[in-house]
Amino acid sequence: MKKLMLKAPAKVNYRLDVLRRRPDGYHDLRMIMQRIDLCDEIEISLTDRPGIRVVCGREGVPDGPGNIAWRAADALLALSADKPGIDIAITKKIPVAAGLGGGSSDAATVLMGVNELLGLDLPEKRLREIGVTLGADVPFFIFGRTALAEGIGEELTAIDGVPAAWIVVVNPNVPVSTAWVYQNLQLTGEAARVKIPCFFENVSDVCAILSNDLESVTIPRYPVIGEIKRELLAAGALGSLMSGSGPTVFALFEEEDAAVRAAETMRARSWFAAAVRTI
Structure with missing residues (x-):
């Protein structure tokens, strides 16, 4: 076999x-x-x-x-x-x-x-x-x-040369329908005018381009997502964002120790949390 x-x-x-x-x-x-x-x-x-x-x-x-x-x-x-x-x-x-x-x-x-x-x-x-x-x-x-x-x-x-980072992912265990998010999204056309750089020297450069149009729908409905973002930044993250249509939030760290500590803090809130590396 x-x-x-x-x-x-x-x-x-x-x-x-x-x-x-x-x-x-x-x-x-x-x-x-x-x-x-x-x-x-x-x-x-x-x-x-x-x-x-x-x-x-x-x-x-x-x-x-x-x-x-x-x-x-x-x-x-x-x-x-x-x-x-x-x-x-x-x-x-x-x-x-x-x-x-x-x-x-x-x-x-x-x-x-x-x-x-x-x-x-x-x-x-x-x-x-x-x-x-x-x-x-x-x-x-x-x-x-x-x-x-x-x-x-x-x-x-x-995209070559994107710097490696420690990522903390946090999921608050609330279900979010991707179809619902897109159905309620109000398009402005502003995103199309934004130019995205193709070169990043460090993790801070990556954090400078973090953006997710779907947050405008998901965070008002699920305020816990915004709460998680704020807590991760307070824990020393260089940047934080909702992934996809949510509800998972991720944050970027340069150092493993800081990422592991942040994940432990998030798990104490009975949320799923993990400190992982980029591939």
Whole structure:
């Protein structure tokens, strides 16, 4: 039985500009996306028993065909001459529906893993084309580099030389609907005029461009997000921002000790918190 054990990293958005609403109902975005080493763990096995089985066992994450990882495996199995069974076991470490891209990363990791196990040898570009049909963030995790993401997130340009940082992620355990956030967003057009630098000398330079248009919707509805941002800055963070549509907040630190202390303080509030590194 062929088997792979893989890690699926989370992401944060250093920048999230919503530029315009598209005729297809999606929004054109401009984002700077950064992977972090907070990872789900995924075991993928080929078996003699036909069909695809996905097991997670985490509340809020469906097993079986309702899981995006199942759809990723199904998309590649359809391209294979062989039709083995595929068993996928997901151990969630990334908070669910948190703005950290956990489901998209799981799907991207399954695409890459099944591609290897089935010997399909699909190139990265083709995997990203399949990935965007599953979710807008999936291509970024296949791309595997810090990136400027445009369109709905599928147009990716690598950003080299972004300084490494310690990141504290804090999730207050409140559910936020991404669809609700976008439905209530008032577009101003100002984001489109902002120029984003492509070179950063230090962590402070990264903090200077932190911005998320979706905060204007999410923070008024969930004031705890603003509270977390203020507490992280008071704990010595150089900058803090909501990731994606929330509710997770992240903060950048230059030193590990300060990041670890801040995470411990946040966990004392009964919130999920972790000090991690950028990838």
